[in-house]
Amino acid sequence: MHADPKGVLTGVHFLDGDHACCEGTLAAGARFAAGYPITPSTEVVERFASRIPTVGGIFIQMEDELAASIAIQGAVWAGAKAFTVTSGPGFSLMMEHIGLAAMTETPCVFVDVQRGGPSTGLPTLPGQADMMQARWGSHGDYGIIALCPNSPQECFDLTIQAFNLSEEFRVPVMMMMDECVGHMTEKVVIPEPDQIEITPRRYTKLPPEEYRPFEPREDLVPDMARTGEGYRFHITGLTHDERGYPNMSVETQDRLVRRLLAKLNPLANGRSLCETENLEDADVVVVSYGITSRVAQRAIQLARSRGIRAGKFRLITAWPFPAERIRELAGRVKAFVVPELNLGQMVLEVERAAAGQAKVIPVSHAGGTVHNPDTILNAIVEAAR
Template sequence: MKADPRGVLTGTHFLDGDHACCEGALAAGARFAAGYPITPSTEVVERFASRVPKVGGTFIQMEDELAASITLQGAVWGGAKAFTVTSGPGFSLMMEHIGYAAMTETPCVFVDVQRGGPSTGLPTLPAQADMMQARWGSHGDYEIIALCPNSPQECFDLTIQAFNFSEEFRVPVMFMMDEVVGHMTEKVIIPPADQIEVVPRRHTRKAVEDYLPYGTNGDGVPEMAHAGEGYKFHVTGLTHDEHGYPNMTPATQDKLVRRLQNKIHDAIDRITLLEEECFDSEDVVVVSYGITSRVAQRAIEMARERGLKVGKLRLITCWPFPEKRIRELAATTKAFVVPELNLGQMVREVERAANGKARTFAVPHAGGSVHRPEDILKVIVEASR
């Protein structure tokens, strides 16, 4: 279905990534956000708070991140598309409720504008060190989707994609920005509403008596009914059966938790978004994401000028990890080079997927700024040998 024109600020703008993310959320149909504003993500909800009343929605500033991350889920079960926005310290506090969203299959978006950590760390400076936390931060076995934009334009486009994935798979989607992308200002083109595809809620069409809250139509994703519509309504973080009622047997646990994983695994090809520039048998492939992918691009160009055979694989979808493509490339390339603004997170996934077929070189950076292209180039040269 097409976007609701009331939320779409069609035109050519000069926006920072935070503001573009807010416009993406509005275009996607988000009409509720709860937040506990934190640098460098504040501008997203600041704009949302001023924009959303005009399109018939609500922003609530909560008392903390725990409250924000559960309030938005209440709004979703009430029928709204909803999200919250935070950065490292707040993201840590939201982990319990990210697990709750995964378990209850609440479609929603968590925006994390990454800054240097651990703890309070570097409030106004960038990092990409929440990548593992995005995947593994809550306890138990579950799957999420995580997307990484590298420009304000993508903060708009991919926020819509994040909402669409969340609705399609009934899964919390992590929108992993970083301080540079959040605070950098560039041209952002917002198309007319009738050119923006939005995925509506998977609302059941069944009659009240036929509806099973966690029954599926074979694709692993249940249909939803909202509170107060007359359908059976039971939402719990406890292991539950198709009726939504607690049923704490190993068999129910196995069926539920495998389904939560498989609904994502089975659709991985569709969820995987990559930007690739790999010609025949590159010696080195640089794997990067977020702001680092732009710095890496410059390093790749410098390496090519020196005659090195270097390819690029940019992860737009970081989770589920696109291991199939890494495996394929590992068969034809000598080495992967993985620059990231952390001391080694996604590089472990690359190394695991390469499985010894190609060597893996990290280009770690503790955060606070971006890499110098020369630092990435140096490792590309080393990896090419």
């Protein structure tokens, strides 16, 4: 299915990442957003609020982030594609409802424009320290998808992907931006609507009397029902059976929670999104994501110019983490170098996947700016020894 032309601002623009993300939501078909303003993410919904009256849809500025993160789920069950936008402190407040979205399999998008933390931290400066929170922030076992754009163009492109993936897998999808990418202005090309692929919501074809709202298809994802067409269904955060009714049995819990994770397996393995370069002959592989991947690219170029065989592994889907690909690489490279704007988060996943087969060297940074490429270069040089 192609994008609804009403939401697509086809053309060549000079936009910052936040505004490009907003255009991505509109192109993806989002017609409902709820948010509570917070630097450095506010521009996304600011633009949405000014654009949506002409496109046709609703923006509500809620009383807080808890309200925003639940309002979007109501909108989804009523038939809309919906999202909310925030930064670290607000992301913390949304955790409860991210768990609800995971448990009720509500397809929705959370945009987190990361700034330095913890707590109020550095409101106007970049960080990448919400990466583990995105994966593990709510209680219980569940899976989510997290995407990491490194340019305004990708803020547009990946936002569309985020909505598409949320519909395909029925999970909350996190757009893990950062202040640098969000506030950076570059050329953004928005294609014609018929060049933009949109994953429609998958609605049941069964008649109302046969429909069971949490009966999974073969791909472990259940179909949804259109509200107002005679389908009766019950949505709950309690452990529920295929009919959607609370069922506290050990068997139901096991079946449901295992499925919430297992349905993401295709994305964890073969279909993980990443960008790689020079892995064939690499001694050292730099694993990075978001804005750091651009700075890392510079460091890789510098290393190559010095004759060091450095390769690039850029995570676009940080979650599910592409553990198999890292494990496979670990068997044939000397070391991984992992720069990130936190004191060591995704590097733990690299270590876990490498499982001692290759050295794993973190290049941590508490946030507030990006790495100096020389710092990453030094780590590459050290790792290649």
